[in-house]
Amino acid sequence: APLAKALVAGGLPVLEVTLRTPVALEAIAEMKAACPDAVVGAGTLRNAADVKACMDAGCAFGVSPGAPAALMDAVAEAGMPFLPGCATATEAMALADRGFEVVKFFPAGAAGGPNLLKSLASPLPDVKFCPTGGVSLENAPEYLKLPNVCVVGGSWVIPNDALETGDWARIEALARAAVTALRPLQKV
Numbered sequence: 001a002p003l004a005k006a007l008v009a010g011g012l013p014v015l016e017v018t019l020r021t022p023v024a025l026e027a028i029a030e031m032k033a034a035c036p037d038a039v040v041g042a043g044t045l046r047n048a049a050d051v052k053a054c055m056d057a058g059c060a061f062g063v064s065p066g067a068p069a070a071l072m073d074a075v076a077e078a079g080m081p082f083l084p085g086c087a088t089a090t091e092a093m094a095l096a097d098r099g100f101e102v103v104k105f106f107p108a109g110a111a112g113g114p115n116l117l118k119s120l121a122s123p124l125p126d127v128k129f130c131p132t133g134g135v136s137l138e139n140a141p142e143y144l145k146l147p148n149v150c151v152v153g154g155s156w157v158i159p160n161d162a163l164e165t166g167d168w169a170r171i172e173a174l175a176r177a178a179v180t181a182l183r184p185l186q187k188v
Ligand SMILES: O=C(O)C(=O)C[C@H](O)[C@H](O)COP(=O)(O)O
Pocket: 016, 018, 042, 043, 044, 045, 063, 064, 065, 106, 132, 133, 134, 135, 153, 154, 155, 156
C-alpha cells in the first residue's frame, strides 16, 4: 500500500505487480484498496490459470514476458486487457495477426535494444512497442524517440534498497523524475 501511494503521488498511476512471489495477488488487492484511482495490473502471466487468478482478483490488465498460444487463447476468452511480450519479427507478426496494436518488447536491452526496434519499424509500421527489461531513465528517451515506441515500462523507479528500507520519499521522487523527463516523449 505505501509503495502504491508513493508511485501514484509521484505521478505514475499505472502499476504492474509481477506474479513472481506468493503474495503478488494479495499485494494487488492492497494497492487497489489504498489507491482506488490507480490502474493496478499483473505481470509475468504464463498460463490460463494465471489469467483466471488475475481476473478473479480484479486486475485491470495483464502483462507477460512472452505470448504462448495457450496463454493468448485464455486472454482472448477472458477479454482481458493484455500486453503480450515478444522479441522477434515473427513473434510481433503473430501478435499483430491476433489483433494487438501494442506489444511488449522484452527483454528490451538484451534482445537488441533500440536498434532492433528501429529495424522493425519499416517492415511492421503498424506494430507499436512498449520496451521493458533494462529500460532506465537514461536510455528511455532513446526508445521513446522511435516512431514505433509509444511507452516504456521498468522497475528503475523502485530500487531494491529503497523498497527494503521503506524509503517511500525516494521512490516518489524517482517516479516524479520519470514523469517529468519522459511524459513529453510518450505517445499514448
Ligand atoms: O514479467 C513481466 O510480465 C514483465 O513485465 C517484466 C518486466 O517488465 C521486467 O522484468 C522489468 O524489467 P526491469 O525494468 O529491467 O526490472
